[in-house]
Amino acid sequence: MKRIFLHTRTIRLWHWANAVIVIVLTITALRLRVPDMSLFGSYRSVVLVHKYAGYAMTASFIFWFGYSLASGNLRHNYVIRRYDIAHLIKQARFYLFGVFRGEANPFTPSPEAKFNGLQKIAYMSTMFIFTPAIVITGILFSDILYFRNVIYAVFGGPRVVDAIHIAVAYIFLMYFVVHSYMAIFLGTSLFSHVKAMISGYEEEPEKSEQPEAPEHSGESAEEPLKSRRLADEKS
Amino acid sequence: MCHASFFWDLRRTVVLLFVFLCCLPIFSEAAVTSDDCLGCHDTYKGYIHAGVSCTDCHTGIAELPHAEKLSKPSCRECHDAATKRFSASVHAKKRITCGECHNVHFLNQGAKQCASCHSSVSHRALPAAGRHLEKLPCVACHGRTTTIQGEMTLRLSEGKTVRKEEIDPDRNGLLDVAEWDAFQHLLNSEFKGGYTIEKTYPSTGDAHGIKAKPAACNDCHEARTRLRTFLLKVRDGFSYELPLDSRILIPDIPSPERYAETVHGKHGVVCSDCHASGISVDSTVCIRCHRRTYEVYDNSVHAKKGAASCSECHNPHNIEAYRDLTARERIAVCSRCHKDFIEKHRWLPNTTLHFNSLECTSCHSLGSEKSMVFFFARRGEKESLPLTFQDLAAMPGIAGKMTELGEVETGVRSAEIATLFGDLRKRLGPRVIVDASLLVTRAYHDYSVKSTREKACHVCHSEQARFYRSMYFALPHRYGRLYVPIHGSLWSSYPLRVAIDIVLIGHEKIKRADVNALFALPSKERSDYVKDLGYKWIDLAGVVLFLLVLVLVLLHLLIKILVRG
Numbered sequence: 001m002k003r004i005f006l007h008t009r010t011i012r013l014w015h016w017a018n019a020v021i022v023i024v025l026t027i028t029a030l031r032l033r034v035p036d037m038s039l040f041g042s043y044r045s046v047v048l049v050h051k052y053a054g055y056a057m058t059a060s061f062i063f064w065f066g067y068s069l070a071s072g073n074l075r076h077n078y079v080i081r082r083y084d085i086a087h088l089i090k091q092a093r094f095y096l097f098g099v100f101r102g103e104a105n106p107f108t109p110s111p112e113a114k115f116n117g118l119q120k121i122a123y124m125s126t127m128f129i130f131t132p133a134i135v136i137t138g139i140l141f142s143d144i145l146y147f148r149n150v151i152y153a154v155f156g157g158p159r160v161v162d163a164i165h166i167a168v169a170y171i172f173l174m175y176f177v178v179h180s181y182m183a184i185f186l187g188t189s190l191f192s193h194v195k196a197m198i199s200g201y202e203e204e205p206e207k208s209e210q211p212e213a214p215e216h217s218g219e220s221a222e223e224p225l226k227s228r229r230l231a232d233e234k235s
Numbered sequence: 236m237c238h239a240s241f242f243w244d245l246r247r248t249v250v251l252l253f254v255f256l257c258c259l260p261i262f263s264e265a266a267v268t269s270d271d272c273l274g275c276h277d278t279y280k281g282y283i284h285a286g287v288s289c290t291d292c293h294t295g296i297a298e299l300p301h302a303e304k305l306s307k308p309s310c311r312e313c314h315d316a317a318t319k320r321f322s323a324s325v326h327a328k329k330r331i332t333c334g335e336c337h338n339v340h341f342l343n344q345g346a347k348q349c350a351s352c353h354s355s356v357s358h359r360a361l362p363a364a365g366r367h368l369e370k371l372p373c374v375a376c377h378g379r380t381t382t383i384q385g386e387m388t389l390r391l392s393e394g395k396t397v398r399k400e401e402i403d404p405d406r407n408g409l410l411d412v413a414e415w416d417a418f419q420h421l422l423n424s425e426f427k428g429g430y431t432i433e434k435t436y437p438s439t440g441d442a443h444g445i446k447a448k449p450a451a452c453n454d455c456h457e458a459r460t461r462l463r464t465f466l467l468k469v470r471d472g473f474s475y476e477l478p479l480d481s482r483i484l485i486p487d488i489p490s491p492e493r494y495a496e497t498v499h500g501k502h503g504v505v506c507s508d509c510h511a512s513g514i515s516v517d518s519t520v521c522i523r524c525h526r527r528t529y530e531v532y533d534n535s536v537h538a539k540k541g542a543a544s545c546s547e548c549h550n551p552h553n554i555e556a557y558r559d560l561t562a563r564e565r566i567a568v569c570s571r572c573h574k575d576f577i578e579k580h581r582w583l584p585n586t587t588l589h590f591n592s593l594e595c596t597s598c599h600s601l602g603s604e605k606s607m608v609f610f611f612a613r614r615g616e617k618e619s620l621p622l623t624f625q626d627l628a629a630m631p632g633i634a635g636k637m638t639e640l641g642e643v644e645t646g647v648r649s650a651e652i653a654t655l656f657g658d659l660r661k662r663l664g665p666r667v668i669v670d671a672s673l674l675v676t677r678a679y680h681d682y683s684v685k686s687t688r689e690k691a692c693h694v695c696h697s698e699q700a701r702f703y704r705s706m707y708f709a710l711p712h713r714y715g716r717l718y719v720p721i722h723g724s725l726w727s728s729y730p731l732r733v734a735i736d737i738v739l740i741g742h743e744k745i746k747r748a749d750v751n752a753l754f755a756l757p758s759k760e761r762s763d764y765v766k767d768l769g770y771k772w773i774d775l776a777g778v779v780l781f782l783l784v785l786v787l788v789l790l791h792l793l794i795k796i797l798v799r800g
Binding site: 033047101163167170173177178 | 584614773774777778780781784785788791792794795798799
């Protein structure tokens, strides 16, 4: 086993702070969406918590965006390259079948390239489509009267804003389930991805330890960026 | 040579002209001058009449001594417009001449005032005669053309200031009646004893065009044809002026025309039914017809602690059917006393937004019937305003369709409203929307409910809310609004373009009952039911997809455990 440093301290802190915010938003959203069940708390206090957690989410998103832009996180880890597209099917096949057969993950993360193609698609859409959508619609809902003109001019009415906010919330909910499952169960060992997000170091099997190593695993293990650029150029 | 001759001619012309002008006094010396007249008529020495000479008015004097009988001076020669107006006045009919009011030889001594002749004006028929006579000149009512202005000057004690935004919260640059009511409350609470209000009514009128019949009360108190600019002048550290609604200074009064359109008028209640000679009208008169309502009200806390008589809330001369009042107009009735209703409801999220669509009795009168009332409105910059009958009357096709819909007693179907709405948008533009208010459609006069009500959002924001069982579309009508019951109950089945403007938060959430109903139905009817679900689809799809993802993830985990251990 070797240890690769994947997550900077800033990203780890942001990840867990964001996780707390998302969990608070999800729980309060459940109370707001199903008021008849009166699950917990007074409706008014839950509205307030949801509202302020939403503001925190906005701040968190802005911070992530600024930090990622400045640190190169966006450029390294989020831009989808030809290599990623070419290996999407291989990656999907691993999650659907290979993982049961004990195959090694065809993608090995490195500090320069943390995510495989599927992850990139998931994180890109989350951070560039769904999060901005839910944050913007949430802010519009924080003061319907103040944003009235925007709501009508841009979206067509509060119902549309509501529909977008709720639809994205369900997408987040599904994302949350899949993300948690993969983080806990699909690492090298149980909770290894979670531990990595705490310590910053991901445990990866040595080359020789990898059973039935796929052809391209060598490429990505040592010099992923370089080899990927070559792959891009070739194709 | 030619040039020299031209200049010679020009010089000769100028010299001749100069000689002629110098001789003018010598020529005029030959006519009769004012000084000649004043030589005999010395009582008029020092006369003042805008520089005219005696012979300008007393015409026909060519030499002195003049003929004994001269023609009467004619004021019309100079004062044509005024004499024309005067000739149509009651004074002219009484053969009063200009000179009887105007001292024509000494205009500086002023004209006679009305009171010079009309020394005792009792005005017994004029209500509040003292106030009217004190504030207004005679011409304000008796002149043919009159303009009355209004000025209310507010002076605050030194050091105190009031900002324009506090007086005009909606910042539309006009102080309306509701804002004035609210501001008075502020004056009493924050500036008590530290301010003065002076009301004046500067009026300009035509004293030459005095009518036999004075202006009707309606001219000022209803049609307001004589009224011009009305201003609030604030005199404190920052002096400023604000136009105000004339009704603040000159209130509406009943008129036979207006009364005929009120509920009392339409039901054939005549003046003498209430105004029996010598008896002042109080609630006992109302009880003759409204006994049951009064009994409910009389036992309520509101009656015991607040307004005791019917007329404190209702103006019997101006009663509109409760259904004809919009939510805002209904709030205006309560807020006459409950001026701080917004402050008291700060606990309610989006307070003002709620009060745009609710009325007070929506919550404070449990016994009343509440309904969801939809109506066509035009979206403005700050708020939406209901479309009136006048807005639609100009469109024959639309007005006809409205009348047709109004006659449907069994209820109107969503598709019919949608078609009409489409037509309206085509003609009036995209600012036309379908708006909704939560209104009381059958009033119950016990407003004692206070503080005991549930401060829980889901009382209204829920599919179970009572008002969804009674939904109406209010169509504007010549005499108020026509309430057409809405066929069915699922407003969400309306096309998006209609429903887009209505936010019924509780209405859009999927319930177990919806799902059960969906599967209980025969498969043929399911597609219709699904259409009725509207935005609930988001919840339905969201929950189904979420469960699917959860099952797949669990399956993945299960296989992983079974295969890999």
